[in-house]
Amino acid sequence: MLYLKNLIYIGAIFLAIIHNLIAQPHLDSIFVWNNVPLQSHLDSLKNLKFLKNSNFMQIYVNQNELKNFEGIAIQSVRYYFYNKKLHSITIKTEENAEHAEMLLQWLTIMFGEGKQYGLAPRYSWKGKQTEIYYDKNIITHQVEWKIVDVTIQKEYEKTYKKM
Numbered sequence: 627m628l629y630l631k632n633l634i635y636i637g638a639i640f641l642a643i644i645h646n647l648i649a650q651p652h653l654d655s656i657f658v659w660n661n662v663p664l665q666s667h668l669d670s671l672k673n674l675k676f677l678k679n680s681n682f683m684q685i686y687v688n689q690n691e692l693k694n695f696e697g698i699a700i701q702s703v704r705y706y707f708y709n710k711k712l713h714s715i716t717i718k719t720e721e722n723a724e725h726a727e728m729l730l731q732w733l734t735i736m737f738g739e740g741k742q743y744g745l746a747p748r749y750s751w752k753g754k755q756t757e758i759y760y761d762k763n764i765i766t767h768q769v770e771w772k773i774v775d776v777t778i779q780k781e782y783e784k785t786y787k788k789m
Contacts, residue, residue, distance in 0.1 A: 653737050653753035657773055659703070659715050660692050664756060664775040668710040682785060683708055696732060699723045701768070708782045714774040721766040729769050730760055752776075 657664060662671060674686040686705045693700055699720040706714045719726040733740060733751065740749030740760065747762035757779075759772045 653751055654755040657756050660688060664712050666712040668707050683713060698725050698729060708778050711778055713778040713782060714772055716770060716772045719769045721768045726767060726769045729771060733760055
């Protein structure tokens, strides 16, 4: 009987590992937006236009930005750089964008169930190198999602705490 329990236990672990490897791409190895991966060096990217400085970050927009993602109208995309490396990307849909809630379904399919915060449609997915945050405004129905490089975020926090 103990042999059968161990066999079932090992089989369940094996199936969970296979499921995570095949069904859900690893969060840290997949995220690229508009052919721009996190940690990209500012000098390697074209078509970026400086927008402003904010808390030790330089914010840029792409002049050839995507206006649509999976049929969802995109209002704005901001690229945040720290020490000339791409720290994060913030993407906002249009207000009342048709199918904007599908972003949550897409993220869930890609990376599994996110951690929900409170009762609002606010979720996060955390990997070792990448974190994704999803936030839907329940009044305007605008969705904002932010993709952050954890390594650069730690560098940023060290600098910011020294101030």
